[in-house]
Amino acid sequence: MDVIVEFLNTVDQRSFSRHGQSHVGGERLASPADLAECDILTAGDELGPEDLTDAITLRTALRQSLSGEIDASKALADYPLQLAPDHSGGLRIAAQSGRPWLDAIVETVVVAVGRGEWSRVKLCAAPDCRWAFHDTSRSGRGRWCDMNICGNRHKTRVYRERRQQAG
Template sequence: MTGAVVDLNVVEQFLNTLDERSFSWHGEKFVPSDRLTSVEALSAWLEEHGLATAGQEVRPSDLAPAVALRDTLRDALTDGTDSAKAAQALALFPLRLALDSSGQLRIAAASGVAGLDAIIETVATSVAGGGWKRMKLCSSADCRRAFYDTSRNGRGRWCRMEVCGNRHKTRAYRRRQQGE
């Protein structure tokens, strides 16, 4: 899959390998979890999303950079990003210009980390094209799922209005009722 830019949906799913949800909805109790806890888990996730590169095996040394990339990209979606920490983490993923098979220029990553180059290239391309501005973390403190904001004005706050948005509005209503 070298040289392929994946859909931002895959980047969203990569960001959501860290699930911080801690609420119940329709009887389903969400428990915070992390899907990238081992080399085998990273390898399985990359395979599941078509990012496994033929001939390139996930090594134990690939796990820490993958988690660092995910965490740094998630941090970049918040206002309180530590710029120095982010710069240090992103330095592991250099970009360059390369020619594709048709002779056209493209952004290319050469991180050496199995399967991550397509994610890095997609993020870089979406930053350059302005699409990254619509990638967000849910405003609900007990959710924090990454989502692509499809609202007309780009001001969406919740991953799902019918879940997190409704819960927020219900809490605000109850607070107003208690204050009266």
């Protein structure tokens, strides 16, 4: 799951201020070389501009599925899957995009969906954050990427609004 969360966070949409400092987000995948820095590549993978475009397209679709903008199945609709033998003699789900690094992401997402773990990958509920995180809470109802930052900002904002309405 860490690989998927890291991939989803190659775009930083955070725009909040904390302790007087504004967070400046941005796109971490500006070139094929940036994609090469992610932990999803295997030795010998050569990347071109179309690889970068495909990575951003997949990342965008996965983030949209997490935010409820599109159905999760639509995010993976362009990636054919099949069963393939694994090294232990069993079967595994194999993506067939022709790009091993892209297949690894798709396969990890599909396996997470099958295991019921995809519901634990979330985008922070703070509209000025939207950082992807793996919800490790017992109930699986975590909303914030970091309770000490985004959760605290939300609770403080709600408290101040309540006090202002009461006063």
